Amino acid sequence: MARLAPNRLALIVSAVIAVLAIVILLAMGRPPICECGYVKLWHGQINDSGNSQHIADWYTPSHIIHGMLFYALGWWLFVKRGIGGKNAARWGLALAVFLEAAWEVVENTPFVINRFREATANVGYSGDSVLNSAADIGWMAFGFWLALRLPVKWTIALALIGELVAAYVVRDNLTLNVIMLLFPIEAIAEWQASGGVK
Template sequence: MSGYGALIPNRRTVIVSLAIAAVTIVILLAMGRAPICECGYVKLWHGQINDSGNSQHIADWYTPSHIIHGMIFYAFGWWMFVRKGWGGAEAFRWGLPLAVLLEAAWEVLENTPMVINRFRSVTANFGYSGDSVLNSGADLLWMSFGFWLALRLPVKVTVALAIIGELVAGYVVRDNLTFNVIMLVYPIEAIAEWQAAGGVA
């Protein structure tokens, strides 16, 4: 996709996006989040969702959720800036900073005691202790990758990739973005029991 019909950032909005990400890292460090896994090393992939390494490394089974965030934020920005025309003819350039801001806000909120305790009590992540700063930074990058995919790929392909990501994560670890949202907002005992039966809770 190209031209006014797509949320193509320019140099200025890329710099703003990087600045938002940098401020987010500073905030997380100020909150006392560990820079990297307390195990003392960094892994590209960590496949266990209920041990001390969960959400501490660069990628894990929740990475598809963050990629899907980027796809959703792209759709939201397109609806705002292109379809509705909010902000004028050049506003579509700000789709990426908006997406980074939304993801950054979630990363900060996700690492507050309130949300950490909520995750531990109602989701499959009973051992969740929050993200390392490395993991949060990686999540911002994965979200941006999802935004880029939505920018470059046809809508049908983007939707198909999102569905595949949800199905694969749901099958392998019995958890994904959909289950996380449901269990955080309105926990369903049947889902909790199904996840427990699979050994993830």
């Protein structure tokens, strides 16, 4: 089965896209690091000012899953559908980085920040630091790499484990975030507010 293994040029293009996203986020006025003044490898609270400010947090599994999903999208487009010809599969990572970088920029607009505050478990969300956004792009690339290297069933199993653990610990995950951003459900909001890591 053909894989979405990037070549050297695709890796360079992916890196350039990630750097452009960082430049755009800085130009938008996003703080380079947490305004607390320090950097942590892990921040475990989702409803305080350190959320989405450091290298990893309870939303890191979501970004890893993004990479797995983007791998599947790239495989479907470039391998199964044959879009772009026989050498197009090498651009799967660049497509994934572009999609993640675009999300990081959109996620840090006032409209989306306010939407997260209104409709999701992230009541205190103030947007990401640039460090966190860059790390999220990196975590997505890690998820893409896992999907490239692992059998499909293991990739799916890891994605499900990530979703279930995050839902159990903080009552939030990628699936719940998408549901609450697009079609908020009061019962989910009440369940999220009643427990989890604060």
